[in-house]
Amino acid sequence: MAYRLLPMTRLGLVPYQSKLSKLFQQVNRLLREGGKVYQVQQKCFVKTERFPEGHYLFPGSLLVESETQLTDCVTDLVEGGIEPYIAPLCLKRKIAFLNGKNCAAFCSEPFFAFFAAYGLDVDEISDQQVRDGVLKDYDLLIVPGGPDAGESYYEGLGEQGYDQIRSFVEAGGGYLGSCAGSYFPLSAPVGSAAGNVWLNMIPVTDVQGLDYWRTGTGFVRIQFNDTTHPVTYGLAFGVPSTLDVIYWEGPAFQLLDGNNVKVIASYQDFLASGCEPPSWDIGSNEIAVEAMKWLNPLTRERFARHLEGKPAIIEAEYGRGKMILLSPHAEFGTCGASPTMEDNPNYLLLMNSLYYLSRGM
The missing domain is CATH 3.40.50.880 (Class I glutamine amidotransferase (GATase) domain)
Structure with missing residues (x-):
């Protein structure tokens, strides 16, 4: 399965995502509407569109289904193989x-x-x-x-x-x-x-x-x-x-x-x-x-x-x-x-x- 990756790593003072509010507005809307969002739970090495030679992902990075449309965020594509390292993200509605x-x-x-x-x-x-x-x-x-x-x-x-x-x-x-x-x-x-x-x-x-x-x-x-x-x-x-x-x-x-x-x-x-x-x-x-x-x-x-x-x-x-x-x-x-x-x-x-x-x- 292909995923759209939302890297969330903090390296020094520069995060991947500069517009955190725009990202989480979309993620939380997806969760509220019953959409699927996943979160990296442990460090893993995967190949992505941006890094075809492979790249480390660290806990906290988010993934959605590849066809999900997102705006104002940095995204990448992952072609499967990441399933052992991720878990569904949950947000209680009440x-x-x-x-x-x-x-x-x-x-x-x-x-x-x-x-x-x-x-x-x-x-x-x-x-x-x-x-x-x-x-x-x-x-x-x-x-x-x-x-x-x-x-x-x-x-x-x-x-x-x-x-x-x-x-x-x-x-x-x-x-x-x-x-x-x-x-x-x-x-x-x-x-x-x-x-x-x-x-x-x-x-x-x-x-x-x-x-x-x-x-x-x-x-x-x-x-x-x-x-x-x-x-x-x-x-x-x-x-x-x-x-x-x-x-x-x-x-x-x-x-x-x-x-x-x-x-x-x-x-x-x-x-x-x-x-x-x-x-x-x-x-x-x-x-x-x-x-x-x-x-x-x-x-x-x-x-x-x-x-x-x-x-x-x-x-x-x-x-x-x-x-x-x-x-x-x-x-x-x-x-x-x-x-x-x-x-x-x-x-x-x-x-x-x-x-x-x-x-x-």
Whole structure:
């Protein structure tokens, strides 16, 4: 069988695909309409139209049926022989986005921009809908950041809403959290007030409990611990592999038990903040500009004390469900280095996470 190949390899700063939004709009439309899309799962050497002498493909590259028409993307043709190295790409159709009380607009609106850029159909749901059991109609739940360490979600959801979220994931639902949405499922430190307002679902904590103010806001570098994990596809290429992200007082995960928890990426370096401004132009990303104005800037000393070497992205299991928890804000885009927000590479962390959470559910 012949396939049309969409290479997704990241070599240095130059990706094969410069218009990621156009590519994923088409891929996600195909998936929504029942079309077939495949993803390379392991490195393979194949002959293509562009490289008839043979060429390595790396995990994350996408393939569609050869007759599929695509625009604004770099494509190639593969004449069979690749089947042992690929698997169908999946995307669950029923995705919910919690936009309830205390879900801050400055965290929710960047997610809406991501959904629009990648052509995703996502339903906003309220606290009351969660309390009333609406999650039974969904496959994936996204919980954004907020103005604290996740505790203020209790005001809108209460015990009934918390039980609904736990039951949803336990029954096989997928959960994607960002910043406060990643504090939310953690287990509280012994004696912490977080014991009453976190979900206490997984054997991971932040030893500082609700004290998100201890760190601050800035630009940081994360390093992928597992460059083979599907969440890293198109972003990681060998070991070591790093990515620069916007951090905004997110959790410093500490694993209490290694069972059912995987570390995907860890904090490596402090790059810049309002008290140590970047040396490059960040004007292409308004969120990055605002981050440098935040009244609680991250410092090198606080980064070294609270974040350096700590997990930044983790995968956890709860019952039959999976969770991907991001401490930094992938939805905020890059640290000002991307030419356009819709095509910034950090959106790939979110898209990869949704694809991964759609597997086997």
